[in-house]
Amino acid sequence: SAVISQKPSRDICQRGTSLTIQCQVDSQVTMMFWYRQQPGQSLTLIATANQGSEATYESGFVIDKFPISRPNLTFSTLTVSNMSPEDSSIYLCSVGWGNNEQFFGPGTRLTVL
Amino acid sequence: DAKTTQPPSMDCAEGRAANLPCNHSTISGNEYVYWYRQIHSQGPQYIIHGLKNNETNEMASLIITEDRKSSTLILPHATLRDTAVYYCIVRAMNRDDKIIFGKGTRLHILP
Numbered sequence A: 001s002a003v004i005s006q007k008p009s010r011d012i013c014q015r016g017t018s019l020t021i022q023c024q025v026d027s028q029v030t031m032m033f034w035y036r037q038q039p040g041q042s043l044t045l046i047a048t049a050n051q052g053s054e055a056t057y058e059s060g061f062v063i064d065k066f067p068i069s070r071p072n073l074t075f076s077t078l079t080v081s082n083m084s085p086e087d088s089s090i091y092l093c094s095v096g097w098g099n100n101e102q103f104f105g106p107g108t109r110l111t112v113l
Numbered sequence B: 001d002a003k004t005t006q007p008p009s010m011d012c013a014e015g016r017a018a019n020l021p022c023n024h025s026t027i028s029g030n031e032y033v034y035w036y037r038q039i040h041s042q043g044p045q046y047i048i049h050g051l052k053n054n055e056t057n058e059m060a061s062l063i064i065t066e067d068r069k070s071s072t073l074i075l076p077h078a079t080l081r082d083t084a085v086y087y088c089i090v091r092a093m094n095r096d097d098k099i100i101f102g103k104g105t106r107l108h109i110l111p
Helices: none
Strands: A004-007 A010-013 A019-025 A031-037 A043-049 A068-072 A075-080 A089-096 A102-104 A108-112 B009-013 B018-023 B031-038 B045-050 B061-064 B070-075 B084-092 B105-110
Touching (some): A019 A031, A019 A089, A043 A075, B018 B031, B045 B061
Antiparallel strands (some): A019 A075, A089 A102
């Protein structure tokens, strides 16, 4: 298993600003993913964070809006850029080894005013 | 798009078995059936997965039909803490495969 922490746990931000969310894992993992969960909805995959290369984005998500870094096998960041109220969501980091279970962090609850 | 269909909500009395159905009629031979649940305000939690045989662990049992087009997650003795959204997911077992969530089933355990 893996212990995943996210910072911040929640934040309230102003329109037009950016927020960087950190994901830290207690062991080296092969795969790291970022998901978004809008109020009352299921989880939507934003991108796969690749170590040492650019993230792989899902349809509807672009690097300019959601830049992602993954400098090593235990850490990743997701930035939500130029925020609008529609970006108010829970953002979740997820990790795995590409062979079995996938573990999820506690999430970052973002409110954009 | 999600490859599974689940009822949007279900009720179950505390102490009884909760049986959550899932249809995955387009499942491929190399795809597994996974179940996750999300308790309010928490990240999703892995429950169980299987390929074609029935599986059991300390949390639940997974029954997969012989044609693999549907499955049932069984919580043998539901408690109030089992109230959550349960997601049935079809996923290939390889290094690059990611989890795509459907809408899930909101399970209410009634006292």
